[in-house]
Amino acid sequence: MAEKVNVSLRNRSFYIDYSRGYENSRDMQHYHLHQDYEIFYLLEGEKVFLIDGKKFVATKDTIMLIDKNILHKTIVNDHKYQRIVLNFRDCFLLEDDQILLSTLFKRGPLMLSVKNPTTCQKILEKMLEEYFLDNPSSDRYLQLLLSQLLIECERLIHSQTSTLEHSKATCNQHELIDGMITYINERFHQDITLSILANKFYLHEQSISKLFKQSIGCSFTEYLNAVRITEAKRLLTETTLKINQITKKVGYTNHVHFWRIFKKFTSMSPNDYRGQETDKCKRLIDKV
Template sequence: MADKVNVSLRNQSFYIDYSRGYENSRDMQHYHLHQDYEIFYLLEGEKIFLIDGEKYVAKKDTMMLINKNILHKTIVNDHNYQRIVLNFRDCFLLEADQILLSTLFNNGPHLLSVKNPTIFQTILEKMLEEYFLDHSHSDRYLQLLLSQLLMECERLIRSQTSIEHATANRHQHALINDMITYINERFHQDITLSILADTFFLHEQSISKLFKQSIGCSFTEYLNAVRITEAKRLLTETKMKINQITRKVGYTNHVHFWRIFKKFTGMSPNNYRQQETTKCKRFTNKA
């Protein structure tokens, strides 16, 4: 069971990043999930993935494909690693590429051995250039590059057996996706397991089991993770009073909110805001 879950509500429909070495590590210390598909390419070194309670070891020239709304984290197993990670949403894909998603992500995660690294690295390097240099028509070009990358991934999957393959029930994954979307859109309201059961015509026990099996945490843990993620954003980006934030993110009891917030962050909302404000001032002074 994940003791802490970070939920990304990032608005970008496409994101790509390159990182190398332990000093620049952006590994997730806690379990994490997001509404994006993820492709992780390890150029050098070794990393450990923990996905839905399963362990996967990625080595040089291996690629991990992770579906959206899947609980996962990474651990550095070699401080000299280099990696490229990209995330994208359905809305960024060309319509013709939608059919590839089922093969690439529904029966995953897939950890694949890349036999011809040059093909994949060339595409990814061009993606990085287009993403960060912001040339004219970059979005369109990135869509075409993503299309090429997905087709190469599909060929790779068909040409080999996944190094490690966790089977997943397609209907079950579609159902948990719908529930997660429902929660993400209504977390500020009074959402209970009973309400979710009535909405999706399921027994509460079935939903609890589905959450545990699919994302590794309970319904309540996930709901709290979404709410606390939004609370952290409001504490950092607004001057709203804490009791206002408490209600804004869906809590009716101020003391309960403080207890949950401290459980997730290790500090009170006041201390968190003070810490983030100090960081911001330091950054501004350096700039």
């Protein structure tokens, strides 16, 4: 499905962002996935989502609900779009509201049309305000607002049951792939093989390979490399570690192999990538 996969590894359990198309209007070059749930609200314009082999065209006042560890990308049709996107992990949601996750996310990607947008928009606007306020009680307030937003989405589902678009993946399959992805994301710097995963999750190696292809759209090896290269790019940008140190830190034992995989994902060598990112930082500093 995708030759390259970008993996987002956020440190925060809740994230929200507002953007206008003319500020950031490029298509996603590659499919990506992240280990948190995503809620995308389109305030204006049009946005195309490619998810699980399906195409979703979102228009004004549309909400997209995307489960964690689902491969997806967006295409820009309208450069005047405005959107709010938020991501959160299970641990951020209040315990009593965990049941909402199966209704809203485990059925596959859902596209909901908001008939009365005022309520949802007010919740999202308050989330943005609270997120950047960084008050000691902000997380608690954001949790309550998130619960309110999810309840509004649940009500939308009940009113649009006959028109909802969703994938056919089973919950059991997704729970398995979710567990494997979590395992890889936490241990990518170690030696991880199909054999190790098979023993850990009590599955045959061929079954795991098939599950990765069906659920994510890439192979086990491609996903593992994507996670490792994502971390390598961060270390090249944010640290002064030598290339051979980074090679070992992200789980590769062979420097030549790391160089080859890195170039496959980025079309440049680790040294060239570090130089490019350093130049970008210098240009930004010069502008200030």
